[in-house]
Amino acid sequence: MQQTKFSFEAIGTTWQIDIFEELNQAKRVKLLREISELIELFERSYSRFQSDSLVSQMAKQAGRYNLPADAKPLLDFYKAMNQLSKGIFTPCIGQMLVEAGYDANYSLAQKSPLTSPFPFEKLAYTNDSISLPKPVLLDFGAAGKGYLLDLIVVFLEREKHPYFCLDAGGDIFYQGQKGQKLKVGLENPANLEQVLGILELEQGSLCSSAGNRRKWNNFHHIINPQTKSSPTKVLATWVKTPQAMLADGLATALFLIEPEILESKYHFDYLIVYNDYTTRQSTGFKAKLFN
Numbered sequence: 001m002q003q004t005k006f007s008f009e010a011i012g013t014t015w016q017i018d019i020f021e022e023l024n025q026a027k028r029v030k031l032l033r034e035i036s037e038l039i040e041l042f043e044r045s046y047s048r049f050q051s052d053s054l055v056s057q058m059a060k061q062a063g064r065y066n067l068p069a070d071a072k073p074l075l076d077f078y079k080a081m082n083q084l085s086k087g088i089f090t091p092c093i094g095q096m097l098v099e100a101g102y103d104a105n106y107s108l109a110q111k112s113p114l115t116s117p118f119p120f121e122k123l124a125y126t127n128d129s130i131s132l133p134k135p136v137l138l139d140f141g142a143a144g145k146g147y148l149l150d151l152i153v154v155f156l157e158r159e160k161h162p163y164f165c166l167d168a169g170g171d172i173f174y175q176g177q178k179g180q181k182l183k184v185g186l187e188n189p190a191n192l193e194q195v196l197g198i199l200e201l202e203q204g205s206l207c208s209s210a211g212n213r214r215k216w217n218n219f220h221h222i223i224n225p226q227t228k229s230s231p232t233k234v235l236a237t238w239v240k241t242p243q244a245m246l247a248d249g250l251a252t253a254l255f256l257i258e259p260e261i262l263e264s265k266y267h268f269d270y271l272i273v274y275n276d277y278t279t280r281q282s283t284g285f286k287a288k289l290f291n
Contacts, residue, residue: 002020002021002022003018003019003020003021003022004018004019004021004022004023004028004031005017005018005019006018006019006028006031006032006035008032008036010036010039010043010168011039011042011043011047011145011148011168012049012169013145013168013169014169015166015167015168015169016165016167017035017152017164017165017166017167018164018165018167019031019156019161019163019164020163020164020165020176020177021161021163031159031161034155034159035152035155038148038151038152038155039148039152041068042144042148042151045068045071046074046138046140046144048094048104048137048138048139049104050104051104054067054068055094055137055138055139055140056137058130058132058135058136058137058138059094059095059135059136059137059138060135061135062132062133062134062135063131063132064129064130064131064132065129065130065131065132066128066129067125067127067128067129067130069128070147070151071125071130072125072126072127073147073245074140074143074144074147074245075091075125075130077143077147077245077246077249078090078091078120078140078142078143078249079120080265081249081253082120082121084257084261084262084264084265085253085256085257085261087119087120087225087226088224088225088226088256088257089142089249089252089253089256089257090117090120090225091120091138091139091140091142092117092118092119092120092123092136092137092138092139093117093139093223093225094117094136094137094138094139095115095117095136095137096114096115096116096117096223096225096228097139097141097221097223098111098137099111099112099113099114099115100114100219100223101216101217101219102214102219102221108214108216108217109216109217110217110219114223114228116225116228117225118134118136123136141221141252142222142248142249142252142253143245143246143248143249143252144248145168145169145171145244145248146171146205146207146243146244146245146246146247146248146249147244147245147248148168149166149168149171149173149205149244149245149248150173150243150244150245152166152173153166153173153175153244162175163175163176163177165182166244170187170207170208171205171206171207171208171244171247171248172184172201172205172206172207173204173205173244174201174202174203174204174205174206175203175204176202176203181200181201181202182200182201182202183198183199183200183201184198184199184200184201184206185197185198186198186199186208186238186271186287186289187208187210187236189210189211189212189235189236189273190212190235192212195290196273196289196290197287197288197289197290198287198288199238199240199285199286199287199288200286201240203242204240204241204242204243204247205240205241205242205243205244205246205247205248206238206239206240206247207238207239207244207247207248207250207251208236208237208238208239208251209222209236209237209248209251209252209254209255210235210236210237211230211231211232211234211235211236211255212235212236218230222252222255222256224256231255231256232275233274233275234254234255234272234273234274234275235273235274235275235277236272236273237251237252237254237255237270237271237272237273238251238270238271238285238287239251239254239268239269239270240268240269240270240284240285241266241267241268241269246266246268247268250262250266250268250270251270254270254272259272259280259282268282269281269282269283269284269285270282270285271285271287271289
């Protein structure tokens with residue numbers, strides 16, 4: 001199969017994009033430039049690690065802010081998940097993450113006692129604007145990367161590139177020709193040189209979350225705002241859905257919320273690895289796990 005490959009660093013992780021067709025040099029340069037611009041625009045809007053981003057501006061001053069055209073589906077997902085989880089899943093977690101040490105400088109050292117996040121339901125937003133009654137540091141780390149993958153999928157399809165694989169630090173969206181499956185290794189969170197099993201992905205997204213990569217003291221990158229601590233029962237999760245935003249967000253949510261609650265609203269397949277290395281997987285998650 002002819003392929004065009006791109007590899008680069010963006011949003012704090014390594015990307016690999018495979019387009020399943022041969023592109024000439026001019027088309028390669030143009031496509032990579034346009035994808036890079038899309039990613040940069042996303043960061044300028046949603047990254048709390050960029051001091052000049054929209055999210056960083058919101059953390060400094062209350063008021064009404066214009067939103068990018070792609071913001072509402074992302075906010076709607078967080079709103080639905082916030083309601084479903086009774087406030088545990090929230091984009092208002094940003095300041096708590098900073099206090100714990102997961103800040104723009106990756107200091108990974110707790111700065112102060114953790115304060116409860118601002119209630120998400122007190123934020124008012126429309127298709128094109130959001131109003132904050134006080135400064136709030138939003139964090140879209142739970143589902144933002146997945147949503148960015150979905151936006152790139154839309155772009156590639158619009159540009160008449162129907163077959164591709166996007167891999168952003170292990171979060172994947174795959175769209176191959178009929179019958180062509182992608183074999184994905186499920187990384188062992190205790191040994192990054194090993195895999196726990198193999199999943200054959202036919203179409204759609206596979207996203208994962210684990211507390212082993214960004215871990216310090218008693219925290220990792222997922223914090224329960226109600227207990228003000230990082231969950232320890234779950235080691236790693238994988239979620240398979242047709243959309244990457246949903247897969248990414250639910251992979252994080254499974255650290256905080258039992259799958260039955262999430263299944264009451266969303267259809268997805270999953271694998272959970274607990275801290276004693278027992279596993280739980282849905283019937284549709286057809287992975288071959290190694291003993």
